Amino acid sequence: MRDLQGSRVVTGNQIITQATVVVExxxxxxxxxxLIELYVGSVAFLLLFLAAFGSLRRRNNNPMLKVVLWAAYTLSGYLITYTLGLMRESPFRNPLFPLWATFLMIFLGSSNSFSAYSLEDNEQWKNYAWQHLVTFIGLLTLWTLYLTTMPSRLAVFLLYFVLLVLKTTERALSLVPVSVFGRHRLIKWVADHMSSKRRCPDPSEVDPITMKGYKYVVKMSRTLLEKIFGEVGAPKPNSNMVSEDYEEEVITIEKVWACKGRLLSSSGGDRDDKLKDICLSYALYLLLRLKFSRYLLPEEAHQTAWRLIREGILQKEDDGSERAFRVAEVELTFLHDFFYTNYPVIFQARLWPLKVVELLCLIMGTMLTVVFLMPKTTKPQGIFVQLVTSDGLSIDVLMTAVFLLVFICVELVQLFLMAISDWAKLRWLCNYVKKESWHGNKPxxxxxxxxxxxxxxxWERKLRQYSFLESYNYVPSRLLYNFCTINFIDVVRSGQKQGAPVELSNEVKKAVFHSLxxxxxxxxxxxxxxxLNNVSDELSWACQLKTQTRVIMVWHIATSFLEHERPSNEDPNFHVATNLSKYLAYLVAFAPRLLPDHLYDAENVFDQITREAREVLEGYKKYEARIKRLTEIAKEPEDPDTVMNRGAWLGNQLLGKDVQLIWKILAEFWAELTLYVAPSDDAKAHVEHLVMGGEFVTHLWALVSHAGLQRKPLSDANMA
Known part of the structure; x- marks a missing residue:
C-alpha cells in the first residue's frame, strides 16, 4: 500500500505479521x-564494562555512570542463570555450549575492581555461595553430557575448571571478611596491639619526624598470622599474642622510616616521603577499620596520632596540606578496596601469584580450544545445531573467538591495574624493608x-556545590518522582538542585589544614x-543556633549575599569562602548523614528553610532581585527568628567592613566549620560515599578520627 506521494505505508496488520514471523x-x-549467543555476548560485554569502568565509581560522581554500573552488576547475574537454563533445556545440542557455560560462570567473578555494589551486598555472601553451588552443579551436568560424546574436551574442561574455581573463590573470599561475620578478626589483634602499653608509649616519647615510637602495624609475617588465627582462620582460644615478643615478625611504621635502603631514604630516593607515606596510609587504614568493629583505643594512642598529624604530616607550611590530603587519599583508597573489590584477598600471602596461574590457564585453555574444539564445530550432525553463514563461516566459532579475546584483554588490563595498585606498592615496599639484600640493588x-x-x-577531587538562593524554588518532576517510583529511585525533595562541582583547590586545602x-x-x-579576627562579640550569635544545620544555612545565605554585593575575584579568600560555603550547603541538602545533626532534624530544618525562602522571596525570580530583597528584610525583619532573616542580618553586619577583611573572616570561618562537622560516629555513611567520587569531609573525618578530636560543646544558654 502506498500514499499519494508513492511512499510505502506499513499498516498495523503488517507490523503484527512481521512480529509473529520473528517470534516463530x-x-x-x-x-x-x-538468542543464547546474544545472551552470552551480553554477559561478556557487561564483564568488559565492569572491569574497565568499575574503578571509576570512586573517581567520578556522574549519576548516569552509577545507574549503568548498577544495571551491569545486577543484570549479569540474572542473565547468567537464565542462559544456563536455556542451554540445559534446549531440544538440541551445540558442541560449544559447555565452553560458553563455563565462560558465564567465570564471568561472574572476573571483575577484580567490582566485588560489591553496596555494603549490603557483602552481607549476602552465603546467598552468593549457594547460588554458585547450584549453578556449578548445572555446569557439571552439562559438561558430563558432552564429555561422553567428545572425550577430547577433557583437557579444555580441566583448565577452565581450575580458572573457574580460582575466580569464584576470590570473589567469595572478598565478601566474607567485609561482612559483619568476619570484619573484626584481624582488626581485634590490631586493637590489642595498639592498646598495649609497650606499643603505645607516652605521647611525649615519640618523634613524628623520624617515627621513632610509632608501632603502627603495616604487615605481619605469615608465621605470625598462623599463630594468631590457626589453620582455619579462627582465633585460637587462650592466645594472647600481644604479650609475646614478636617484633621481628611485624613491620611497623617505625621500621619503615628506619630502613637503611636508599629507595626509602629521606636524603635519597624518597625526599618527599611519598613512598613511605604509602605504608603510613595503610597503617592508618587498619586503625580506621577499628571504627567498624567498635574497638576503642586508649587516649594515649589518639594523642600520639595527633602529634603525628600536627607535628609530622603538617609540619611544613608550604606542602604540609598536600601531604596530609595525599595520606588521607591513599588511606581511603585502601578502605574502599576493602569493602568493594577483590584486591585485599588477592594480595594476601601466597594468593597474588595465582593471578598469573589464572592467566596461564586462560592462555593454555584458549590454545586447546583452538586445537581440539573449534575444528569439530564445522560439521553439525544429528541433533547438533549451529549457525553457519552462506559462505560456510561458523558464527558459533566466531562468537567464541570474540569471547576469548575479550576475556584475555580483560585479564591483561586487570593484571596491569593490579601491578600499579596501592596494594602492590605496599607489598613491594614491605618486602624491601624486610629484605636487606634488596638495599643497594639498583635494578x-x-x-x-x-x-x-x-x-x-x-578520587574525584572536587567540591560539590549547592546555592540555596538559586535552587530553593526548584520543584522535581512529578512524572519521575512520585508515589509509584519511590521504591525504585531515590526521592528528590523540593529545593534539591545541585550546582556544578568545582575543583578542590590548593587554597581550600591549605585553609582547612591550617585551621586543623x-x-x-x-x-x-x-x-x-x-x-582571632576581633569580631566575636559582634558575630558569634550566628554560631550559637540550635542546630548546626541552621548555623550552616545562616552563614551560607550571608556568604551568598556578600558574594553578589562585595565580590573579590582576585582574593584567594573569596574563592575559599564561597567554595566551602556552597559545599557545606550541599552536605545539608544532599548528604545530611555526614553532618553532626540527626538525619531527621537536618532534613526537617532544610525543608523548613525552603518554605521560609518561598514565602520571603515570592515573586522575585531573578537572582539580583532576591539579593535586593535580602537587603530590605535585613533592615526591617518580619520574623527575626527565621533562618532567612538571620542570614540577611548577618550579611548586612559584614557588609560595612573592608572587603578584604570580609573575605578573610569568611574564609577562616568556613575552614574551621568544615573541620567542626568532620567527626562522625556514622562510619557507614562515609564508606557509602566512597563509591560516589569521595567527599572532602570524609578525608577530614579520617584524620580527625585518628587524632580523636572532638567538638567543643556549645553553651546551651547561648543557643538560639
Whole structure:
C-alpha cells in the first residue's frame, strides 16, 4: 500500500505479521541458538564494562555512570542463570555450549575492581555461595553430557575448571571478611596491639619526624598470622599474642622510616616521603577499620596520632596540606578496596601469584580450544545445531573467538591495574624493608620506584556545590518522582538542585589544614576564627543556633549575599569562602548523614528553610532581585527568628567592613566549620560515599578520627 506521494505505508496488520514471523523464528533451533549467543555476548560485554569502568565509581560522581554500573552488576547475574537454563533445556545440542557455560560462570567473578555494589551486598555472601553451588552443579551436568560424546574436551574442561574455581573463590573470599561475620578478626589483634602499653608509649616519647615510637602495624609475617588465627582462620582460644615478643615478625611504621635502603631514604630516593607515606596510609587504614568493629583505643594512642598529624604530616607550611590530603587519599583508597573489590584477598600471602596461574590457564585453555574444539564445530550432525553463514563461516566459532579475546584483554588490563595498585606498592615496599639484600640493588630499587611513582587519580577531587538562593524554588518532576517510583529511585525533595562541582583547590586545602593545625585539639564551629579576627562579640550569635544545620544555612545565605554585593575575584579568600560555603550547603541538602545533626532534624530544618525562602522571596525570580530583597528584610525583619532573616542580618553586619577583611573572616570561618562537622560516629555513611567520587569531609573525618578530636560543646544558654 502506498500514499499519494508513492511512499510505502506499513499498516498495523503488517507490523503484527512481521512480529509473529520473528517470534516463530526465535522458536526454531537456529533462533534459540542465536538468542543464547546474544545472551552470552551480553554477559561478556557487561564483564568488559565492569572491569574497565568499575574503578571509576570512586573517581567520578556522574549519576548516569552509577545507574549503568548498577544495571551491569545486577543484570549479569540474572542473565547468567537464565542462559544456563536455556542451554540445559534446549531440544538440541551445540558442541560449544559447555565452553560458553563455563565462560558465564567465570564471568561472574572476573571483575577484580567490582566485588560489591553496596555494603549490603557483602552481607549476602552465603546467598552468593549457594547460588554458585547450584549453578556449578548445572555446569557439571552439562559438561558430563558432552564429555561422553567428545572425550577430547577433557583437557579444555580441566583448565577452565581450575580458572573457574580460582575466580569464584576470590570473589567469595572478598565478601566474607567485609561482612559483619568476619570484619573484626584481624582488626581485634590490631586493637590489642595498639592498646598495649609497650606499643603505645607516652605521647611525649615519640618523634613524628623520624617515627621513632610509632608501632603502627603495616604487615605481619605469615608465621605470625598462623599463630594468631590457626589453620582455619579462627582465633585460637587462650592466645594472647600481644604479650609475646614478636617484633621481628611485624613491620611497623617505625621500621619503615628506619630502613637503611636508599629507595626509602629521606636524603635519597624518597625526599618527599611519598613512598613511605604509602605504608603510613595503610597503617592508618587498619586503625580506621577499628571504627567498624567498635574497638576503642586508649587516649594515649589518639594523642600520639595527633602529634603525628600536627607535628609530622603538617609540619611544613608550604606542602604540609598536600601531604596530609595525599595520606588521607591513599588511606581511603585502601578502605574502599576493602569493602568493594577483590584486591585485599588477592594480595594476601601466597594468593597474588595465582593471578598469573589464572592467566596461564586462560592462555593454555584458549590454545586447546583452538586445537581440539573449534575444528569439530564445522560439521553439525544429528541433533547438533549451529549457525553457519552462506559462505560456510561458523558464527558459533566466531562468537567464541570474540569471547576469548575479550576475556584475555580483560585479564591483561586487570593484571596491569593490579601491578600499579596501592596494594602492590605496599607489598613491594614491605618486602624491601624486610629484605636487606634488596638495599643497594639498583635494578630492584628502580623497579619498585617506577611502580610506586605511577599513580592514577584516586578520587574525584572536587567540591560539590549547592546555592540555596538559586535552587530553593526548584520543584522535581512529578512524572519521575512520585508515589509509584519511590521504591525504585531515590526521592528528590523540593529545593534539591545541585550546582556544578568545582575543583578542590590548593587554597581550600591549605585553609582547612591550617585551621586543623591551629585547633589545639579542640574543634569549634567557627567561633575561634571570629575571636582571632576581633569580631566575636559582634558575630558569634550566628554560631550559637540550635542546630548546626541552621548555623550552616545562616552563614551560607550571608556568604551568598556578600558574594553578589562585595565580590573579590582576585582574593584567594573569596574563592575559599564561597567554595566551602556552597559545599557545606550541599552536605545539608544532599548528604545530611555526614553532618553532626540527626538525619531527621537536618532534613526537617532544610525543608523548613525552603518554605521560609518561598514565602520571603515570592515573586522575585531573578537572582539580583532576591539579593535586593535580602537587603530590605535585613533592615526591617518580619520574623527575626527565621533562618532567612538571620542570614540577611548577618550579611548586612559584614557588609560595612573592608572587603578584604570580609573575605578573610569568611574564609577562616568556613575552614574551621568544615573541620567542626568532620567527626562522625556514622562510619557507614562515609564508606557509602566512597563509591560516589569521595567527599572532602570524609578525608577530614579520617584524620580527625585518628587524632580523636572532638567538638567543643556549645553553651546551651547561648543557643538560639
Amino acid at each position: 523464528r526465535l522458536q526454531t533451533p537456529e533462533g534459540m541458538l542465536a 630492584m630499587e628502580k623497579l619498585i620506584g617506577l611502580i610506586c611513582r605511577v599513580r592514577l587519580k584516586p 593545625k591551629n585547633s589545639n585539639g579542640k574543634l569549634e564551629n567557627g567561633q575561634a576564627s571570629l575571636r
